[in-house]
Amino acid sequence: MQRYTRKFAKSDTVLDIGQTAPPIPGLDLGNDLALIVFFETDCPTCRLAVPYLNKLALGARVIGISQDDQAATNQFTQQLATVFPVQRDSGLALSRRFDLTFVPSLFLLGSGGRVLRSHFGFDKSVLNAIAVQMHCAPVAEEFDGAPQSKPGCMSRHLEPKVEGEFAPAAAIGSARGLPASAIEVPDVEDQFEYCFRTFGDALPVIPPTLERIARMLSAVTVDRSEIIARVPPCYGEATVEKIAANAVMAGCVPEMMRVLLPLVRAVCDERLNVHGVQATTHFAAPLVIINGPIRNELGFAYRQNAFSNVARANSTLGRALQLILVNIGGARPDGIDMSTLGNPGKFCYCIAEHEEANPWEPFHVERGFQPQQSALTIFAAEAPHGVSEHTARTPEQVLKSISYALATVWTYRACLGYEALVVLAPEHARTIHRAGWIKQQARDFLFENTGVPVRAYENAPDAEGSQLVSKYKEILIDGERCYQKFRSPDSIRIMVAGGTAGKFSAVIGSWAAGPRGSEMVTYPI
Amino acid sequence: MAIRLINPMSETPVKVAPPPERLPTLHGKTVGLLDISKAGGSLFLDRLETLLRERFQVASVVRVMKPTFAKPAPVGIIEQLRGVDAVVEALAD
Numbered sequence: 027m028q029r030y031t032r033k034f035a036k037s038d039t040v041l042d043i044g045q046t047a048p049p050i051p052g053l054d055l056g057n058d059l060a061l062i063v064f065f066e067t068d069c070p071t072c073r074l075a076v077p078y079l080n081k082l083a084l085g086a087r088v089i090g091i092s093q094d095d096q097a098a099t100n101q102f103t104q105q106l107a108t109v110f111p112v113q114r115d116s117g118l119a120l121s122r123r124f125d126l127t128f129v130p131s132l133f134l135l136g137s138g139g140r141v142l143r144s145h146f147g148f149d150k151s152v153l154n155a156i157a158v159q160m161h162c163a164p165v166a167e168e169f170d171g172a173p174q175s176k177p178g179c180m181s182r183h184l185e186p187k188v189e190g191e192f193a194p195a196a197a198i199g200s201a202r203g204l205p206a207s208a209i210e211v212p213d214v215e216d217q218f219e220y221c222f223r224t225f226g227d228a229l230p231v232i233p234p235t236l237e238r239i240a241r242m243l244s245a246v247t248v249d250r251s252e253i254i255a256r257v258p259p260c261y262g263e264a265t266v267e268k269i270a271a272n273a274v275m276a277g278c279v280p281e282m283m284r285v286l287l288p289l290v291r292a293v294c295d296e297r298l299n300v301h302g303v304q305a306t307t308h309f310a311a312p313l314v315i316i317n318g319p320i321r322n323e324l325g326f327a328y329r330q331n332a333f334s335n336v337a338r339a340n341s342t343l344g345r346a347l348q349l350i351l352v353n354i355g356g357a358r359p360d361g362i363d364m365s366t367l368g369n370p371g372k373f374c375y376c377i378a379e380h381e382e383a384n385p386w387e388p389f390h391v392e393r394g395f396q397p398q399q400s401a402l403t404i405f406a407a408e409a410p411h412g413v414s415e416h417t418a419r420t421p422e423q424v425l426k427s428i429s430y431a432l433a434t435v436w437t438y439r440a441c442l443g444y445e446a447l448v449v450l451a452p453e454h455a456r457t458i459h460r461a462g463w464i465k466q467q468a469r470d471f472l473f474e475n476t477g478v479p480v481r482a483y484e485n486a487p488d489a490e491g492s493q494l495v496s497k498y499k500e501i502l503i504d505g506e507r508c509y510q511k512f513r514s515p516d517s518i519r520i521m522v523a524g525g526t527a528g529k530f531s532a533v534i535g536s537w538a539a540g541p542r543g544s545e546m547v548t549y550p551i
Numbered sequence: 552m553a554i555r556l557i558n559p560m561s562e563t564p565v566k567v568a569p570p571p572e573r574l575p576t577l578h579g580k581t582v583g584l585l586d587i588s589k590a591g592g593s594l595f596l597d598r599l600e601t602l603l604r605e606r607f608q609v610a611s612v613v614r615v616m617k618p619t620f621a622k623p624a625p626v627g628i629i630e631q632l633r634g635v636d637a638v639v640e641a642l643a644d
Contacts, residue, residue: 040640068566113614130628174639177625177626177627178626179626180629180630180633199601202560203563206558206559206562207558208555208556208557209555209556210553210556211553211554211555211556212553212556213553213554217556221556225559225560226559233554233556233557234557235555235556235557236552236555236556236557239557240600256563257561260563260565262561262562262563263561263563266559267557270557271556271557271559272559274558299621299622301622301623303623331588349559351559353559353561354559354560354561356561431637484567493590537621538621539620542576542618542621542622543619543621543622
């Protein structure tokens with residue numbers, strides 16, 4: 027069968043390093059360094075890049091070249107408060123001469139217009155490297171809510187001509203959003219019934235009145251119109267005000283805004299891929315894990331019933347996140363959220379680590395933070411699967427019981443593409459620690475002892491997971507040939523939570539894991 | 552007295568693209584087949600390609616595959632489909 031494919035040109039532009047860039051009309055580049063940035067006004071990646079370019083422009087020469095008309099360009103520069111000069115590429119002549127493929131396209135020019143560096147798309151490390159090359163401090167921080175990198179859009183001169191009405195693009199990337207509208211509920215109507223019918227999901231909510239939102243906003247210093255993130259899959263602007271409205275509906279105390287703002291940034295981190303998590307037919311829901319001093323400051327539960335209905339903090343933070351994902355992100359459970367069976371975590375899924383009962387380093391420390399730093403982690407998670415082990419007395423025996431549950435993550439025969447969170451009960455953690463084991467030993471033991479017997483694949487060529495056996499690694503577990511379940515020990519995350527009585531741990535399976543699916547993210551609070 | 556609320560729903564304007572007009576014929580057209588990389592997608596698209604060529608006499612077929620079904624198509628994938636007359640996307644298993 028004949029196949030036709032066109033090879034995608036990987037190179038960003040035809041201008042190589044060392045070549046001389048075409049002259050830019052009306053602009054004398056002189057012999058100083060200058061960064062030329064081509065952009066489109068409705069390109070989300072271009073808008074994402076502007077605040078960083080603004081920062082760079084405070085100490086270096088940045089010149090913006092807009093591929094759009096004057097009105098759109100003016101709106102763009104006003105919305106994003108650009109501090110560098112911007113000129114239009116009339117007729118896209120310059121774009122053709124620079125021969126770009128994508129925007130944003132960045133050209134760092136040196137003396138005589140020599141190209142020192144070029145890049146297309148958004149990349150924090152590239153922006154920081156350019157800043158250093160231009161003798162400036164780095165401009166992009168790791169945990170500012172923006173992805174590390176993001177591909178751009180097709181350059182305007184390569185776009186096909188399209189018919190139809192052109193609606194104004196969403197102001198993606200602007201620092202300020204539109205003020206939320208006010209809604210007047212007539213006094214003949216029950217306000218709770220009105221809110222239940224109009225907002226949220228299938229649970230009643232607290233009406234987001236002006237007074238309640240004012241109290242919520244009193245706990246933060248950022249402007250109410252600031253856009254914290256754009257929430258997938260519909261990319262609604264989560265302004266501070268909209269987040270506060272959903273926090274009110276969920277029953278949060280105003281101090282919870284401290285956690286909610288970084289939480290909304292983190293959930294929209296492209297590594298988590300909440301776009302996919304919220305639209306998949308799988309069970310996944312974002313599980314929030316809270317660590318550090320904030321647990322006790324705001325009353326997060328981490329002892330008995332850590333996963334359930336014991337504390338206002340866990341319940342309302344988890345609920346607020348879900349309302350934000352539905353109301354601002356647009357993943358309605360009767361619409362874009364296509365989960366076949368759903369997950370009770372879609373009402374609320376938030377736990378804290380029982381650090382006091384964790385004999386090893388806390389979960390967020392393992393993720394790169396200081397013990398005294400509060401942090402939140404998000405994991406695209408199935409519901410917890412309980413593991414009871416009340417009679418085992420050694421680390422090996424306890425972990426063996428957990429490994430049998432781990433083998434069933436995603437589906438029994440599927441290996442390598444998935445991860446798991448093991449929530450150790452304090453009693454199990456103590457049994458393992460008492461024998462002198464560190465957390466990494468426990469993880470390594472689980473990795474080496476979790477597998478699926480090769481015989482499980484016999485006579486099952488069509489079963490899910492069977493098609494990929496050529497990629498699986500065969501190991502011996504207790505003398506039996508098995509395929510190793512996980513890709514590496516790091517695929518198994520371990521935390522400690524729950525009451526101090528009861529030898530019940532939990533295994534929580536992931537959604538599709540890794541860069542091709544969802545990656546766990548941890549943000550400071 | 553009426554109660555005033557702040558609208559908690561997204562009010563971000565959405566850019567709506569109108570669907571293109573239906574092709575009067577597939578004869579002589581170029582058709583893109585986008586495999587989102589779910590298991591079984593290639594079976595469906597292989598059969599579809601045969602039908603498009605044999606029954607509808609399309610001029611050519613452009614086959615592309617997303618690197619993962621879990622994320623939106625990257626710009627490079629969309630670029631490969633630019634210029635075709637129609638696209639069929641095989642969504643699921």
